Amino acid sequence: xxxxxxxxxxAPLAVGDxxxxxxxxxxxxxxxxxxxxxxxxxxxxxxxxxxFASWGEDGLRVWRAPAIGEAIELPHVPGVMNM
Numbered sequence: 001x002x003x004x005x006x007x008x009x010x011a012p013l014a015v016g017d018x019x020x021x022x023x024x025x026x027x028x029x030x031x032x033x034x035x036x037x038x039x040x041x042x043x044x045x046x047x048x049x050x051x052f053a054s055w056g057e058d059g060l061r062v063w064r065a066p067a068i069g070e071a072i073e074l075p076h077v078p079g080v081m082n083m
Contacts, residue, residue: 012036024050041065
């Protein structure tokens, strides 16, 4: 399946699921009834060359990946489709 098909599917992503999108591989490490809560991101290049973005209260925001061994929390904020 494509990266889009892997994310938009009938069942939420579960622990152990893997989504690949080119040089990015996402391993789900924690999930709940509404979907994944934690994941490990493996990137086949220097993280300084990668742009991460998420939807926030003020719209799309860009953020830097945490240092190895660190984590960040991205709270759920309903997007433009109120999801």
